[in-house]
Amino acid sequence: MTSERAPRIAVGPARDARFEQAVVGGGGVPCGFEDAPDALIWTTGPDGFPETLPPSVRWVQLPSAGVEYWLSQGIVRDHPHVTWTSAAGAYSATVAEHALMLLLAGVRALPAHLAATSWAPETLAPSVGTLRGATVGIIGAGGVGRALVPMLATLGAHTLAVTRSGRPVPGAVETFPVERIDEIWPLADHFVISAIATTDVERLVGAAELAAMKPTAWVINVARGDLVDTDALVAALRSGAIAGAALDVTDPEPLPDGHPLWTIPNAVVTPHDSNPAPLRIPAYLEHVTENVTRFASGLAPSPVIDPSAGY
Amino acid sequence: MTSERAPRIAVGPARDARFEQAVVGGGGVPCGFEDAPDALIWTTGPDGFPETLPPSVRWVQLPSAGVEYWLSQGIVRDHPHVTWTSAAGAYSATVAEHALMLLLAGVRALPAHLAATSWAPETLAPSVGTLRGATVGIIGAGGVGRALVPMLATLGAHTLAVTRSGRPVPGAVETFPVERIDEIWPLADHFVISAIATTDVERLVGAAELAAMKPTAWVINVARGDLVDTDALVAALRSGAIAGAALDVTDPEPLPDGHPLWTIPNAVVTPHDSNPAPLRIPAYLEHVTENVTRFASGLAPSPVIDPSAGY
Structure with a gap:
C-alpha cells in the first residue's frame, strides 16, 4: 500500500x-518559496515573479483569467517543464x-428612469422592454458566455452563440462559427460580447455590423474594448441605429474625461469593474482550493495555459 | 357520442x-355581447362594464392581476352565479x-456608475457587489415571488420566503409564516417585497424593520407602495442604515415632484411600469387563450377570484 505525501505549496509573492x-x-501543505515547493500559487501581477523557479516546482497557478501579459513577458515559455494554469473560468460567473445586469437595465430602460425626477409613466413605460421571448446573441462563448446561457434561459430569453469552431454551445438555440458571424446581427435582438481576449480576434463590431442590428438592440461588451469600433458606436447611439450600449471595457481604456460615451443617455459605462477585487479574491481562493485538490489527488489542475493559443 | 359545441365568447368593452x-x-367562437355569449373577456378597467350581464354568461375574465377595485365596486358580488377570473399570474414573469433588474442594478451599484462622468474604478469598484452566494428575502411568494426563485437560483443566490401560511415555497431554502417575519430582516442580505396586494396585509417595512436589516441591504418593492413606510425609508437611506432601495410602487403614488426619493442617490424609482402596456397585452392575450382552452374543454378557467380573500 502506497500513500502519496501531501504536496508542498508556496504562496507568492x-x-x-x-x-x-x-x-x-x-489537501496541500503551505511552505515557503525556499522550502522546495511542489507548486506555487501566485496572487498578484507579474511584477516580482521570480526569474528562476526552484527545480522542485511542477505547477504554477496564476491569478488572472487573461494571461497575455504573462505570455508576452516570456515567463511561461522560460519554464516549459512546469504546468501553468490560469484563473480563466474562476471569474466567469461574476462577469x-x-x-446580465447591464443587459436587463438597458432593455428595461433603467438609465432613462434614473434620470427622471418626476412620475412619468406615459413617457417611460413605452420604453420598458423584456428579455422574455427575446433572442440574445452571445459573441464568444467562453466561460462568461456559457455562464450567461442559463441565466438568460430562466428569464425566457433564447441564445444564439458565435464561437470560433461553431461547435454547439449547450443551451444555445444555434451556434454559428465565426465565419458566419454576419448572419447574427439582423437575427438577434441584443448582443453580449464575451469573446475570450486573445490576440488573433479582429474587431468584431463596426459601422456595418451596427447598421445591420435592429434599432431596438442593446449591445453589451464585457470582453475587450477594441472589439467594438467606438466612433461607429457613438454614431449609432446618436442616430438611433441601435437602442443602447453598455460597456465594461472601452477603446481607449480608460475612457477619457469628456468622451461622448459619458453623456450619451443610452450609453452605460462601467470602468472594467465587472470583476472587482472584493469579488475576485474569494473566487480565486475557491479556484485555488479546487486546483490544489486536483493536484493533491494526482490529477492535472486546470485550465492549463497554452502559449500557442494565447490563453 | 356527444360533442360539446365551441363556447361563444364576447370581447368587451x-x-x-x-x-x-x-x-x-x-377553441372559442367570438361573438357580440348581444349574441348570448357563454363568456366575456374584458380588456380594460371597470369603467363601462355592463351593469347587467346577459344571463347566458357563465364566466368573465378580467384583465388585472389585483382586483381590489373590481371588488370594491360590487361588480363581482352582484353576479354570484358567474365564475370570475383575474389575470393574476399572467404578468408575474415580467414583474x-x-x-431582478432593480436588485441586480442596486447590488452592482449601477446608479453610482451612471452618475459618473469619469473613469474611476478606485471609487466605484469597491461598491460592486454580487448576488452570488447572497440570500434574498422574498416577502410574499405569490406569482411574482415564485417566478423570482429560479431567476435568483441561476445567479447563485439563495432565497428565504415569507408567506401567510409558511407552506414551503419550491426552491426556497426556508419559508417563514408571516408571524415569524421579524426573523428575516437581520438574516437576508436583500429583500424583494412581492406580497399579493390584499386589503388585510399591514405595513410590512417600517423604521424597526429597516434598522434590523444589514447596512449592505437593498430593498426592492414591486407590490404596493404602502407596504413600506416611505418616511422611514428616506431616513434609512440618508443615514446609511441600508444600502439602497428600488421602488416600482410608492406611497404616495404617484410620487410627487420634489420628493426626496427622486434625488437620494441610492434610491431608484420606476413609475409603476414593471408591467407596462406593451408587455401586458401579449401576456394577457396568452392568458386568455389558455383560459378559453380550459373553458372550451369543460375545465374551470383560473385563477378564480375569491371576494372573501380579496383576490
Missing part, C-alpha cells in the same frame, strides 16, 4: 493566510452577472 | 381583433424580471 487556508482546504 | 384571435386560438 508574499505568504497570505487566506491563500494558505485555501491550500490546506485542498456574466454583470453582463 | 369593444371588439378587438387581437383578443378575438386569442379566443379562436383557445419578477423587473424586480
